[in-house]
Amino acid sequence: MxxxxxxxxxxxxxxxxxxxxxxxxxxxxxxxxxxxxxxxxxxxxxxxxxxxxxxxxxxxxxxxxxxxxxxxxxxxxxxxxxxxxxxxxxxxxxxxxxxxxFCSAHNWEVLPGAGETLSQCCQRGFRMGVISNFDNRLEKILSQCNLRHHFEFVLTSEAAGFTKPDRRIFEKALRLGGVPPDQVAHVGDDYTRDYRAARAVGMHGFLLRAARQGVEPEVPPEHVLPTLSHLLTRIEKG
Missing domain, CATH: 1.10.150.720 (Haloacid dehalogenase-like hydrolase)
Incomplete structure (x- = not known):
């Protein structure tokens, strides 16, 4: 594990x-x-x-x-x-x-399994944060979609001054969390901006990819999430 x-x-x-x-x-x-x-x-x-x-x-x-x-x-x-x-x-x-x-839940919806997965991660005792190439509306959008309470911090590229895959936005998140990178995993759907960028600073990475999308060959199967509900199983097997 x-x-x-x-x-x-x-x-x-x-x-x-x-x-x-x-x-x-x-x-x-x-x-x-x-x-x-x-x-x-x-x-x-x-x-x-x-x-x-x-x-x-x-x-x-x-x-x-x-x-x-x-x-x-x-x-x-x-x-x-x-x-x-x-x-x-x-x-x-x-x-x-x-x-x-576009500030509101009127235009955004929670992806299938996301709310349940976040709740289960909290129940298992994981601390959580957000690293997103987004503007300062993100806090409000997450609140409107009833997800904000899961996260200790929400770090947007606008607030950080850097966009993923710049390593500095990940380093800022690590400082906010106060946790060494080898005890952190980042979950995202973009190979370059999420998976590879997180691993470049020493974090673990999980890549959300539907089966039909295909995956870059250097991503081991155990790092790929066909759905978010696979996350806890992957962590436990790791």
Whole structure:
């Protein structure tokens, strides 16, 4: 059995997922303002706008004087403009509404097995924290989805100043937890940002991967979680 004291968790697509594609949410907001745009168009525009903003202002513009709210509002405005919506007043209103909507459980849902797994980990005496490439809305979202109480700390990339896979966000989490890396395991769905990055600082890693997704060859089978409910078995076998 692995001698673990602390478990750290990724959030998006590990514990929570969007209830519907971004394009669907944006199209619904547009309809509420009498604007008709196809969800597929908005999804494609969002990918383009998000990618451009991330390259220009990494990590929500934290190092360049932007607030994450301004960063996101600009992404949403650009998404609508790329999709052919140009009336400034409506675009601004929709962007501000969507920023607020994505703070809540209205747009997020807990992945199957996540709540049960977190409860079982707490019952087994594991301390837990979050390491997520997310902005400062994450605390509220976790609370709204009834998961926040499981965690001693929630470390976002916006707060840390570094994004996964940068080792410094993991080192900051280790300081917050006060536990040496060989007694910590990180759980996430991304090979580079979660599994490999955690192992690079000496932590254990578990990679959440549905069977159909395939796994990088250097990940041993005992480190792969077909579902979150496999986690405690993997820890006990380790």
């Amino acid at each position: 692995l001698r673990l004291r602390l478990l750290t968790w990724d959030v998006k697509d590990t514990l929570l997922r969007l209830r519907q594609p971004v394009g669907e949410s944006y199209a619904a907001e547009a309809r509420a303002h009498g604007v008709q745009v196809q969800p597929e168009t908005l999804s494609q525009s969002f990918r383009e706008a998000y990618g451009a903003q991330s390259r220009r202002f990494p990590n929500y513009g934290r190092g360049q004087g932007l607030s994450s709210q301004q960063w996101w509002v600009d992404v949403v405005k650009h998404t609508f403009r790329l999709s052919g919506v140009h009336e400034d007043r409506v675009v601004t209103l929709m962007a501000e509404n969507l920023y607020r909507d």
